[in-house]
Amino acid sequence: MAKSPAAASITTEQDVRDKLVPVVLGGDILGYSYVREFHRVYGITSILLATADVKAASSSRFCDYRVVEGVDQESSLISYLMELGEQLAAQGKVGILVGSGDWYARIFSQNKETLEQLFVVPYIDFDLLDDITQKERFYALCEELGMDYPATWRFGCAERDESFDASSFAYPLIAKPSNSARYHYAEFPGKKKIFEVETPEELDRIYTNLVASSYDRELIIQDFIPGEDDGIHSVTTFSDDEGNLRVSCMGQVVLQDHAPSAIGNPVVIRSKRVESVIEQAARFLKHVGYHGFANFDVKYDPRDGSYRFFEVNTRPGRNTFYVSLAGVPFVKLFVEDYVLGHEIPEQRADQDFLYACVPPLVVRRTVRDETLRDEVLAGYESGLAQFPLFYEADSLQHWFWAEITYHNQIRKFKRYVWDTGGKQADFD
Secondary structure, three states: OOOOOOOOOOOOOOHHHHEEEEEEOOOOOHHHHHHHHHHHHHOOOOOEEOOOOOOOHHOOOOOEEEOOOOOOOHHHHHHHHHHHHHHHOOOOEEEEEEEEEHHHHHHHHOOOHHOOOOEEEEOOOHHHHHHHHOHHHHHHHHHOOOOOOOOOOEOOOOOOOOOOOHHHOOOOEEEEEOHHHHHHOOOOOOOOOOEEOOOOOHHHHHHHHHHHOOOOOOOEEEEEEEEEEEEEEEEEEEOOOOOEEEEEEEEEEEEEEEEEEOOOEEEEEEEOOOOHHHHHHHHHHHHOOOOEEEEEEEEEEOOEEEEEEEEEOOOOOOHHOOOOOOOOOOOHHHHHHOOOOOOOEEOOOOOOOOOOOOHHHHHHHHHOOHHHHHHHHHHHHHHEEEEEOOOOOOOHHHHHHHHHHHHHHHHHHHHOOHHHOOOOOOOO
């Protein structure tokens, strides 16, 4: 139990309904997932802060959507939040801060002591966050704890590493920044979230661009684990203030987004639980004393049957709505633990689910495994497939924008997958 001091006046679920105000940062799918779930579970309206008007979220009648200049800059964001916190307190309300990206998690954690004067801040302390989100540190912990992870090499980007030799690696391989928060600010030609690299020349170009940019941490180079999108698995956990796993959920990614700026974001996930993977995640959480939501990216390696851990996200992942689909309303864990101070019972979120952000046409045309394709399409036909933006209680205007967002995926897959013969398009 870890009740936040800011929530001292909230002792019952009725108090939650009367006094709690979710303050959501980011207008993406996770941002709206917070909005819909806080309304569905508690009947409350959220304040959502964003840098632009994202109609699929701003059209909701269950959030006070605010486009705030400078909300993506730390000093402006903290200033705005403290003023907002004072306004809520004057109304007898208490805000709970939840964000939809690594950057927001980092800012909330880094400024936790200040923000906790007025808000419930359900994020780990910054020292721990900064430690385990450095990919080199994460892999060192995997080694120590006997968790499988890909073969990995690291090269500093503050200045060119003399030992870097692109011709010394076997291709294909994966290249990505070690610190996604620092990478957020870097600008260079061909920037992507993750790079699938086919040649030494391509890797050398990526590294040269990183060194010339503002990014000053490490470039991670990893063995490419063969397989389609369906080899990727997502593990979401919630642990108590002693690092004990209380809630666990796992799914198999069927498809990822293939647009360059969004590659790596799952758009279809189906329920699949592998107990050995959950056990490894639990061992990690206990070892570091992790409290709250975490999300692990894992990939099945067909060469030896292992499941290899790629990283830990110190927040609910973009697709955490699948935990609700699996039987445990994810926002309730925030409220029960951080707001009401209740002990979370140990439970498995393991009901069958199909989290689907694309129309069935995309699955039909893109998924190569015939058995998997047929099983997923059957989920659409039976009504199992659920898109987080489709919330029956919301307005007709919201449904209009949700439909547009949903069907725009067809255009994206046509451009980045179907028109390229199934190969990830390169639009550098």
